[in-house]
Amino acid sequence: MPAHDLPSWADLNQRHPCSALLLGNGASRAVWKPFGYFSLHEQAQRAGRKKGLAVSDMALFKALATELFEPVLSTLNQTVRANAALAISSTAPLNRYYSIKEALIHAVRTVHVPWSRVPQATLTSINQALRQFRSVYTSNYDLLLPWAVQQAPQGFAELFDEQGFFDVRRTRTTGTRVLHLHGGLHLLKLPDGTTRQRGADAAELLDGFAVNIPGEVPLFVNEDRSDEKLRAIRHSDYLSWSLGELAREHEGLCLFGQHLDSSDQHLLDAIRQARPKHLAIAIRPLNEASILNQKQHYIDRFGDLDQVSLHFFDASSHPLGHAELAINAPLGLH
Known part of the structure; x- marks a missing residue:
């Protein structure tokens, strides 16, 4: 054939x-x-300073040697709970959690087909x-x-x-x-x-x-x-x-x-x-x-x-x- x-x-x-x-x-x-x-992680970086991943966010991905969002967000969640148990301020990990989450939301909505279409x-x-x-x-x-x-x-x-x-x-x-x-x-x-x-x-x-x-x-x-x-x-x-x-x-x-x-x-x-x-x-x-x-x-x-x-x-x-x-x-x- x-x-x-x-x-x-x-x-x-x-x-x-x-x-x-x-x-x-x-x-x-x-x-x-x-x-x-090619990469949602790269897409989140391209979004710019207001909607994209910040320098501190990128440092977390690098420290965890991953480009996956879920492990980074899960790690920050665990850190917040551990800090609460030890009466340590969770301001920094919470800020990073919401920053990365916002970058993720923007990146997904940029590439995903809207429901209306x-x-x-x-x-x-x-x-x-x-x-x-x-x-x-x-x-x-x-x-x-x-x-x-x-x-x-x-x-x-x-x-x-x-x-x-x-x-x-x-x-x-x-x-x-x-x-x-x-x-x-x-x-x-x-x-x-x-x-x-x-x-x-x-x-x-x-x-x-x-x-x-x-x-x-x-x-x-x-x-x-x-x-x-x-x-x-x-x-x-x-x-x-x-x-x-x-x-x-x-x-x-x-x-x-x-x-x-x-x-x-x-x-x-x-x-x-x-x-x-x-x-x-x-x-x-x-x-x-x-x-x-x-x-x-x-x-x-x-x-x-x-x-x-x-x-x-x-x-x-x-x-x-x-x-x-x-x-x-x-x-x-x-």
Whole structure:
């Protein structure tokens, strides 16, 4: 078969059905191109003195050797509690906490698609595409999937209780599971490592994502090295459980918009541990050379796994790759 002669998703899925889907940044970029930003940490630095990370904020990231926001905010929260127990002033750590949080809020709102720009039809299409799978895994922390699920939640598994809390002891559910491997803007981490899902929806889910009670911090793992991401995942009950579920996917697994580069080595390791029967991998048919390079990229990662067959398909033929899902963004955001 010529490199450009990729089968459609429908044809491939009929011959090699997939019960699970793993989404990456490419899936979000297909809807909103500004999601292609390189680093949220860098975005927060570019915002300037009033809305961006201050020099003292940057010193904290450097001292903790990370570009992840959650560990820095959690550390400051712990410092405030320890200072209170020792009757030490918490003014300095509180100032840094609110400064970093404000920079995070501004950075996210700069790159995230506004609720008002997302057509109902787009969310409905995403909702319908997701419910074709038993499990949907995503490494994206944007709100496209939570918004889509909220459009018609019937048929999706409820992993959080009525108060919004996750309990790893109660994970047996029916319906399509949507697991956020790197957290999301709709999730919060509590001081004890447990996870709460925010009760907001629609525009409020984005506008108020970092407005929460003291001690809770937004739970999402932004861009950084794989080892730093894995460290953050291990400190969260929900994230560690979700990654463990991916490592147990033994049936067909579809990869869409998921490049699995060095910063996501932990996801690659989980898939290799799972050894699914086959992988259906979306390829963007840009040109002959690009298709060959993309195929080789995945062969290098999975080609040595016995009894795991690799199958490639045209990404534009997948319901999540259809051109009509794309939302036009202002030129300055591309």
